[in-house]
Amino acid sequence: MWYIFGVEIDPSPIWTTLAVAFTTTLVLLIIGIPMAWKLARTQSRWKVFFEALVALPLVLPPTVLGFYLLISMNPNGMVADFLRFLGHPDGQLTFTFVGLVIGSVFYSLPFAVQPLMRAFEQVPQSLVDAAKTMRANTLSLFWQVVMPLSRRGFLTAATLAFAHTVGEFGVVLMVGGNIPHETRMVSIAIFDHVETLEYAQAHVLSVIMLIFSFSVLLVVYGLNRKFEVKIG
Amino acid sequence: MTFKSLLAISLIVLAPLSVLADELKIAVAANFLKTMETLSKNFEQQTGHTIKVSGGPTGKLYAQIENGAPFDIFFSADQKSTKKLEDDGKIKTGSRFIYAQGRLSLWMPNVPAGVEAADVLKKGDFKHIALANPKAAPYGVAAEQTLEKLGLLETLRPKFVMGENIGQTYQFVATGNAQMGFVAHSYTVDPKHVNKGSFWLVPLSYHSPLDQDVVVLKKAENSKTAQAFIDYVRSAEGKQIIEASGYTVPN
Structure with a gap:
């Protein structure tokens, strides 16, 4: 227990929130980089379709996402069947840390992919082509050409994804x-404090947020x- | 007859109605929302008044009322928030009373009728049991008291998943994410909600009473319509609707 301004605060939702946000950001960078690269470079007429798909969580109420996740991740559903097939003991993802991370990945996806995409779009095609003629493989192309030119995009993507996940409510x-220490996040704790008329605690947590x-x-x-990058 | 004259006639005929017809804004705790819809619809039909119903968690509604939300009547899920409003002078004097007592029910979608709920709970052959968060909802407190009474509270605690209100708790069970859950009997009484398995109506002696208060708010102190609605809720018809919805009405 913490005492802030003489108010007793249970810090465990704070740690849970940070852990979920950190893991989500990591996952989002790993899957977001190839997605953003593909979207930034493609000429396909399907591009708008995928861009719209990525941006969906921006406009969809989080409760819609949460509702579909609740239904699709239930222990009798296809996702659970598949996980059991892979050897997971019961296949249930709802009410777990991993389930929260999966929900948050969907929820914060545009906040990671969009800044990365904008950054990748700024990388001149001529540089990419030049690197390729010098037989740079994908990895060194990425590390030596794209990465240094897109630092800003990475930082923005990581911080926004992290911060957006911290503020998540509907999906959680x-x-x-x-569940204490597992899925109780700060936003839920604040909601609970308001619900139970514990306004002092709600205030302290809200100010921290x-x-x-x-x-x-x-x-x-x-x-x-x-990190403003000057090109050309 | 031209359209214009028809319009004029209907205006003349309907004008007195619109003067008499009043509008009430009612805040209602989530667990009572369905019942309130029935009550308000009947009242509207009988009187010509309009009722706007806003459902939500009691704590949230309380916070909104304290901060000036324009409600006339507040049907709470507890007595804590209504007593606070009374202490703060935000209600019509003497308007606070218990309109319903909630009943707790354990819904077990995978258990056939006729099996003892206590045995199912003792066996513990399930992964999750859902209940409303005892910190936020009286039904959650009642669920904990029931398990305590059965001597199973600490054994089953690791299996708890908590909804923020009784509706969400129901949802956890209905979607199969939890194998059973303590919900309001107002859900289990409705075969549309509980179409699988069985439920156990928890005896009143297992938990402290789930008294639900109503108050007329200061804003509607002199409203005849607000009083008329309260009278309707207390009438034999109102009582019958509330009881049919899975509540007990104290005398």
């Missing part, structure tokens, strides 16, 4: 189950200036 509410969110955005904008 639907698939979390409010506010300061945290503002600092994150400050860092993003600060880094954006520092």
Whole structure:
């Protein structure tokens, strides 16, 4: 228990939130990079379709996402069948840390993919072609050409994905189950405090969230200036 | 007859109605929302008044009312928030009373009728049991008290998943994510909701009463319509609707 301004606060939702956000960001960078690269470079007429798909979580109420996840990840569903086939003991993802991460990956997807895409679009095709003529393989092309030119995009993607996951509510509410130390996140804890008329605790947690969110955005904008990449 | 004159006539005929017809804004705890819809629809039909119903978790509604939400009547799921509103002078004096007592029910979609619920719980042959968060919802407290009474609270605690309200708790069970759950009997009484397995209506002696208060808010202090609706809720017809919805009405 923490005592902040004389108010007793259970810090475990804070740790859970940070753990979910960190894992989600990691996963999003891993799957977001190839997705964003593909979308940034493709000439296909399907591009708009996939762009719209990636942007969906921006406009969809999180409860819609949460509701579908609740239904699709239930222990009698296809996802669970598949996981059991892979050797998972019961295949259930709802009410677990992993389930929350999966929900958050969907929920924060555009916040990672879009900045990466914008950054990749800025990488001149001539540089990519030049590297290829010098027989650079995909990996060295990425590390030596794309990465240094897209640092800003990476930082923005990582911080926004992280911060957006921290602020997640609807999805967690639907698939979390409010299990202490596992799926109870800060936003749910605040909701609970308001529900139980414990306004002092709600205030303290809300102020922590506010300061945290503002600092994150400050860092993003600060880094954006520092890492401004001049091309051409 | 031209359209214009028809319009004029209907305006003249309907005008007195629109003067008499009043509008009520009612805040209602999520567990009572369905019942409220029936009550308000009947009242509307009988009186010509309009009722706008806003459902939500009691704590949220309380916070909204404290901060100036324009409700006339508040049907709460507890007595804590209504007593606070009373202490703060936000209600019509003397308007607070218990309109319904909730009944707790354990819904077991995978257990056929006729099997003892206590045996199922003792066996513990399930992964998750859903209940409303006892911190946020009186039904959650009642569920914990019931398990305590059965001597199973600490054994089953690791299997708990908690909904933020009784509706969400129901949803966890209905979607198969939890194998059973403590819900409001207002859900299990409705065969549309509980179409699988069986339920156990928890005896009242297992938990402290789930008293649900209603208050007329200060804003509607002098509203005849608000009073008329309260009278309707207390009438024999109102009582019958509430009881048919799975609640007990205290005398």
